Amino acid sequence: DAMVIQNPRYQVTQFGKPVTLSCSQTLNHNVMYWYQQKSSQAPKLLFHYYDKDFNNEADTPDNFQSRRPNTSFCFLDIRSPGLGDAAMYLCATSRGTGRLAGDGQYFGPGTRLTVT
Amino acid sequence: KQEVTQIPAALSVPEGENLVLNCSFTDSAIYNLQWFRQDPGKGLTSLLLIQSSQREQTSGRLNASLDKSSGRSTLYIAASQPGDSATYLCAVRRRETSGSRLTFGEGTQLTVNP
Numbered sequence: 325d326a327m328v329i330q331n332p333r334y335q336v337t338q339f340g341k342p343v344t345l346s347c348s349q350t351l352n353h354n355v356m357y358w359y360q361q362k363s364s365q366a367p368k369l370l371f372h373y374y375d376k377d378f379n380n381e382a383d384t385p386d387n388f389q390s391r392r393p394n395t396s397f398c399f400l401d402i403r404s405p406g407l408g409d410a411a412m413y414l415c416a417t418s419r420g421t422g423r424l425a426g427d428g429q430y431f432g433p434g435t436r437l438t439v440t
Numbered sequence: 441k442q443e444v445t446q447i448p449a450a451l452s453v454p455e456g457e458n459l460v461l462n463c464s465f466t467d468s469a470i471y472n473l474q475w476f477r478q479d480p481g482k483g484l485t486s487l488l489l490i491q492s493s494q495r496e497q498t499s500g501r502l503n504a505s506l507d508k509s510s511g512r513s514t515l516y517i518a519a520s521q522p523g524d525s526a527t528y529l530c531a532v533r534r535r536e537t538s539g540s541r542l543t544f545g546e547g548t549q550l551t552v553n554p
């Protein structure tokens with residue numbers, strides 16, 4: 325089945341130690357998104373890629389970076405994780421933006437990040 | 441700035457009841473509205489997607505309506521089951537010249553008791 329895959333499902337890192345989360349998709353969608361979701365809160369968009377074009381949200385901390393080496397993969401890099409970065413990180417995809425996104429966004433199962 | 445509100449924040453019902461979850465948004469310039477289900481510690485599962493030109497969508501025991509002019513959507517769940525227990529999130533996709541963003545509500549946590 326076509327899907328969005330996130331690895332690992334659970335990640336534990338130490339305060340200040342760089343960590344990378346991975347997302348892959350078999351949907352061949354143009355757009356990939358990274359969201360941060362803290363407990364009992366709504367998902368918050370960090371950034372998204374439309375093909376190779378990177379779009380950062382204005383309030384996304386510099387500590388968060390992303391890479392998209394090809395259509396299928398997208399990575400979230402946290403350069404120096406703090407305790408406040410502990411959260412669920414959700415990857416999503418869509419066919420395009422605006423009217424091309426008519427079929428909605430498809431989400432992966434998420435990666436739960438713990439910072440010790 | 442688009443704001444999405446979901447009421448109630450939590451709901452507990454006995455099995456078999458029909459129930460309605462509410463979602464309201466402040467900016468009616470949207471492309472579509474999506475309802476998601478999230479189980480504890482899991483990702484989001486898309487339940488229904490309503491385009492801005494549509495009034496409702498149905499899937500099994502779920503029915504979602506959209507009144508764009510008043511900025512409201514409802515998710516109706518018929519004959520609720522314990523397996524329906526989860527958090528339900530609504531999200532709207534804004535009309536923008538660039539980028540594509542979903543604005544989420546904070547969800548309604550539903551518990552269906554056997």
